[in-house]
Amino acid sequence: MKKTFLVAAVLLASIALLTVGCTTTDLTTNKTGWSDYAEIAVKDFEPVGVVRVTSKEVFETGPFGFKKSSTGSKVTYDMLIAEAVKLGAHDIINVRIDVANKSSSGPFDYFKGTKKEIEYIGTALAIKYKNPPEQAGRHFGARLGDSEILRSVDVSSTIQSLFGGKK
Helix, strand or coil: CHHHHHHHHHHHHHHHHHHHHCCCCCHHHCCCCHHHCCCCCCCCEEEEEEEEEEEEEEEEECHHHCCEEEEECCCCHHHHHHHHHHCCCCEEEEEEEEEEECCCCCCCHHHHCEEEEEEEEEEEEEEEECCCCCCCCCCCCCCCCCCCCCCCCCHHHHHHHHCCCCC
């Protein structure tokens, strides 16, 4: 009798814990969300051209994982903007970054070492605003008075100016 009662109590406690821990959230009822805070500017633009940037990272590991090195870099937004500015564009849209793994692996890689190559291909559409608004496209690090809308500055000077340091 005690064994049956113990099994029934454990089963009942398990069911109670499982049903109490489950919650359901209906996301369709969330009428206020992140889109309520976004500022959308109407921008008339014309396409300038497609920009493309490629980059490669190489990771090398020696036998038994002792020596590790890496060279290269990933494609960044700033790289795509730099290419767009060369075309005379103000901004980029439809950014896509593809990753291609160009390496192969074998069963004895741990013993002989490995070389892993990853290629990044970034493409975007460069655009030029017909009537660019003063602040459109400006991000936190943009310099005031730039003729181009998007241009990065030295991050350290921006951080220093935030915390009361000299520029």
